Amino acid sequence: MNKDDRVVGVNGPVVTVRGSSQFKILEMVYIGKERLIGEVIHIENEDVIVQVYESTTGIKVGEPVQATGEPLSLQLGPGIIGGVFDGIQRPLKKMEELSGPFIGKGLDIESLNTEKEWVVEVIVKPGDRVTGGDVIAEIKETDLIVHKVMVHPDISGTVEYAVEHGKYKVHDIIVKVRTEQDDLIEMDLIQRWPVRMARPFKVRRRLDTPLITGQRVIDTLFPIAKGGTASIPGGFGTGKTMTQHQLAKWSDADIIVYIGCGERGNEITEVLEDFPKLIDPKSGKPLMERTILIANTSNMPVAAREASIYTGITLAEYYRDMGYHVAIMADSTSRWAEALREISGRLEEMPAEEGFPAYLPSRLSQFYERAGYVDNLNDTEGSVSIIGAVSPQGGDFSEPVTQNTKRFVRCFWALDRQLAYSRHYPAIHWLNSYSEYIDDLETWYEAKVAQDFFYVRRDILRLLQEESKLMEIVKLIGADILPEDQKLTLDIAKVIRLGFLQQNAFNAIDTYVPLKKQYKMMGVILYLHKHSKELIDKGIPMSQIRQTGIYDELIKMKYNIKNEDLKAFDTLYKKIDQVVDDVRESYKHFERKKL
Structure with missing residues (x-):
């Protein structure tokens, strides 16, 4: 010094x-x-x-x-999974032991547990040639995750020494490598990596595999690719955090990194209390066995909030390098941008729009650009998908953080206050949202789900758009004087909204829906629409069709048909045929009586 x-x-x-x-x-x-x-x-x-x-x-x-x-x-090594850290990777549990419920100052403590012994299986031997990214040892970090100890990306050489299979602490030397410069590098279980520097990889791949979430409005209408980027903008109470919780629990990512960035303390407390109790539905193990939590509440130091985003993405890239698919939930990037604004103001920098610094767009792009599906240095595949919540003041999507985020993400799930207040969740509005991954994912959906999946999706969206136009007329003159075919559009759009787009996170059947069932649900709705249209073309009024109760039955199919019982849709098709025949016969009988 x-x-x-x-x-x-x-x-x-x-x-x-x-x-x-x-x-x-x-x-x-x-x-x-x-x-x-x-x-x-x-x-x-x-x-x-x-x-x-x-x-x-x-x-x-x-x-x-x-x-x-x-x-x-950051310290990168075994013990990160299941951990709860602050914005600069200090373990909150250890900090609580040292300073009580409020974070003390000057606590420069190790991020990882230095006393815990890990069962290490070294998979290299003296004489082996290793380069950056190569796996030198494996550790069962949790029941769900095998931690791969890798050579630092900047090191290559020949192994001179390797320990036997056994128990070791994170600072124990397990391998020694002689470099080309004749330096002897000793390797323990930890790498150190600068948070603001992206970790290297071999090649970035095309994003043509979806991140399956089990949420119908996302998977069907606005899908995100593995390695893709998405934004969830919405005002207070519209369900940003709830939507991210659903994605954390149900998406087919191997590892979840949840960054609570500048949110209210009670929300972060809820996350810290709820996540350890959640059971991973795919494995039956605790969800924390594949989750990393970074908690940085709004009353914590503002600079640490700015760093927490980079901490989260660096941890995600580290596990991506092992060959895992990682999903980051950043809640929320608006609070992160506010931290930038505060620090910029104290530096007396020239403010740009709404007081945010002029470099806000470049900082957002640096963050979202670190997403991707890549071939790693060790010839494995891995991905980092980023799903960032945005909290525009007053729900105004024209403010700088939302607008600049739109420039760098390819998926925009716009939450709507009216939908949220009417208890329609996820409150993602189908007219204000979009996904630019549709063309990239089309081949995958056609091969894995159905050849005509996107044609069916297009018809569903068309009906919703027609309903939106008709609702402008209905507000002025009411629905009763509309032509019968337009009444049908309103009724079938209601089935789509309530029976397909609205999803109940607390219902065991409806909380997660596989893609094949999503496709079947859309198909049966369009089948009912087609046959209802035929009846209307024959002069049968919409009221006659509606009173059969078939529309209400389709709304309830999300609860009544189990996810694995796709044959139940055949019964539903037959029922629609029966209802249509009954209405046709009933109307013929009515017409004969009139004559």
């Missing part, structure tokens, strides 16, 4: 340091006697600007500053 490096100014989380020229941009430093963790973000002559990831209350001018010589980095 240079004794001349001293604090000369404190402005919230922004600290000005004056002294030597030893500091580097993005270097991690320790501030003051309490050794608060900070990061260098600006250097001008002798003045160094540091953003501090802890509360700066009590820091005085003249306190010492120590450089570390390395950027803010």
Whole structure:
């Protein structure tokens, strides 16, 4: 430590340091006697600007500053899965043991448990040639995840020493590698990696496989690809967090990284209490055995909120490199953008739209660009899918964070306040949302689900759009004077909305629906529409068809037909045929009586 490096100014989380020229941009430093963790973000002559990831209350001018010589980095190793960390990867449970329910200052503690012994199976031997990304050992991290200890991407050489199969702690040396420069590198179970640097891979692949969520409005109308990006914008109470919980629980990702970024403390508490109790429906094991939680509430230091996004994506990339498919739930990027705005304001930077910094778009793009489906350095495949919630003030989608997010994501699931208030969940509005992955995923859906899947999807969307146009007329003159074919459109659209798009997360059958059942549900709705249209063309009024109760029965099919019982749809088709025949005969009888 240079004794001349001293604090000369404190402005919230922004600290000005004056002294030597030893500091580097993005270097991690320790501030003051309490050794608060900070990061260098600006250097001008002798003045160094540091953003501090802890509360700066009590820091005085003249306190010492120590450089570390390395950027803010994460510990990557066994023990991350199932962990609950703050924005800079400090374990909250350990911090609670040390400082109680409120986070103490200057707690520079190891991210991983250094005392726990892991059963390590080393899969290399002396003489083996290894390069960056190669797997040198395997550890059963949880019942669901096998942790693969990899060579750091910057290292390659020949193995000179490897331990036997056995129990080891994270800092125990398990392999020694002699590099081409004749350096002997000792490897333990941990890698260190800078949070702001993307981890390398061989090649980025085309996104042509969907991330299956079991949520009909997403999988059918607005699908996301594995390795894709999606945004869930919505005002207060529209169900952003609930939708992300459903995706975390049911999507076919191997690992979930949930980032609670700047949300209210009670929401994060709910996550911390609920997730450990949830059972993974696919394995029957606790969901935490494949989940990482990063909790950074709105009352935690604002700079740590800004770092939490990068912490989450770095952890996701690390597991992607092992060959896993990882999904990130970022809740919410608006609070992250507000942290950028606050720090920018304290730095007295020129504000752009609504006070956000001019570099907001580039920071958003840096985050979302780290998603992707890739071939890893060790010849495995892995993906990182990013689903970011956006909380526009007053539900105004024209504000800067929402608009700039739209530029960098290819899936936009717009939540609607009116749908949410009418208890229609997920409250994703079918007219304001879109997915740009449709063309990329078409081949997969045709091969795995049905050849005409997207034709059926298109017809469903067309009926919803027709209903929207008709509702403008209905508001003015009422539905009773509409022609019979338009009344049919309104009735069948109601079946689509209530029986297909609305989904009950608390119903055992409806909470998750496989794609084949989703396709069958759409097919039977369109079948009813087609035959109802034939009846109307014969002059039979809509009221006659409606009173058969077949429309209500189709709305209830999401509860009445089990996910694996697809043959039940054949019975439903027969029932529609029977109803149509009965209505036709009844109307003929009525016409004869009139004559």
